[in-house]
Amino acid sequence: MNPVIVRNIKIGEGRPKICVPLVGATEKEILGQAAELSGLPADIVEWRADWFEEVFDLVRVNQVLVKLREAAGGLPLLFTFRTAPEGGEKPISGDAYTELLIRSAQSGLIDLVDIEYFTVGEDMQKCLDAAHEAGVKVIASSHDFGGTPSKEEMVARLRTMQETGADISKLAVMPRSTKDVLALLDATQEMVSGYADRPVITMSMGGIGLISRLCGEEFGSSVTFGAAKRVSAPGQIPVTELESILKTIHENMQ
Numbered sequence: 001m002n003p004v005i006v007r008n009i010k011i012g013e014g015r016p017k018i019c020v021p022l023v024g025a026t027e028k029e030i031l032g033q034a035a036e037l038s039g040l041p042a043d044i045v046e047w048r049a050d051w052f053e054e055v056f057d058l059v060r061v062n063q064v065l066v067k068l069r070e071a072a073g074g075l076p077l078l079f080t081f082r083t084a085p086e087g088g089e090k091p092i093s094g095d096a097y098t099e100l101l102i103r104s105a106q107s108g109l110i111d112l113v114d115i116e117y118f119t120v121g122e123d124m125q126k127c128l129d130a131a132h133e134a135g136v137k138v139i140a141s142s143h144d145f146g147g148t149p150s151k152e153e154m155v156a157r158l159r160t161m162q163e164t165g166a167d168i169s170k171l172a173v174m175p176r177s178t179k180d181v182l183a184l185l186d187a188t189q190e191m192v193s194g195y196a197d198r199p200v201i202t203m204s205m206g207g208i209g210l211i212s213r214l215c216g217e218e219f220g221s222s223v224t225f226g227a228a229k230r231v232s233a234p235g236q237i238p239v240t241e242l243e244s245i246l247k248t249i250h251e252n253m254q
């Protein structure tokens with residue numbers, strides 16, 4: 001397993017890294033949330049740009065990115081547009097999605113970009129190449145808000161995303177029962193012990209899946225998302241509580 005290192009944060013080694021999403025609709029809200037980060041135990045900042053009401057104006061996106069880069073200080077900045085079919089705030093055309101991701105990667109302002117594997121389709125290689133040429137790491141992602149696929153399907157998705165050449169593969173699924181949560185943890189464990197040569201991120205969402213956001217160090221998920229004030233997905237808990245639990249697990253696993 002080769003960790004991915006961004007701005008001194010080693011993803012894939014030690015305790016899972018905490019990623020805090022910014023989910024404002026306006027520049028003011030986004031920057032307000034970013035300003036609160038300094039007191040929080042965040043390792044990575046995610047800008048969920050699909051919440052931004054001006055996200056289809058690429059000039060405005062760049063202007064916000066300039067300010068966010070400054071507000072994030074030394075923390076790695078992850079750019080994400082979560083599309084509506086995968087649980088995000090807005091639908092977007094395929095071409096606009098590809099252009100937004102490539103332009104953001106080429107801005108020189110971000111460290112990581114989230115690329116939805118099933119949304120980007122044939123443009124995956126183009127996006128990957130553009131990101132890598134710009135020195136940006138890629139998280140290939142897949143989200144199932146409707147349910148939890150079989151363990152075999154989840155492992156297959158994670159393997160396919162890794163095989164595209166993405167630096168990290170991420171899978172978020174919605175459980176209907178505790179068995180679904182076990183299936184996600186089992187898939188994660190199998191992927192990490194059998195196939196992964198780079199970091200994997202998984203989560204089972206909602207209250208039933210909360211446990212999966214805490215036990216990544218044991219089962220193999222390298223990043224967990226925690227809320228500053230507002231959650232970006234069901235099941236996230238406040239980031240300070242998250243850090244305390246991760247720390248307890250980390251210290252007692254040794």
Ligand SMILES: O=C1C[C@@](O)(C(=O)O)C[C@@H](O)[C@@H]1O
Pocket residue numbers: 021046048080082114141170172203205225232233234236
């Ligand atoms: O993909 C993810 C994971 C997530 O959906 C979660 O369940 O924590 C939260 C999103 O902000 C992020 O982009």
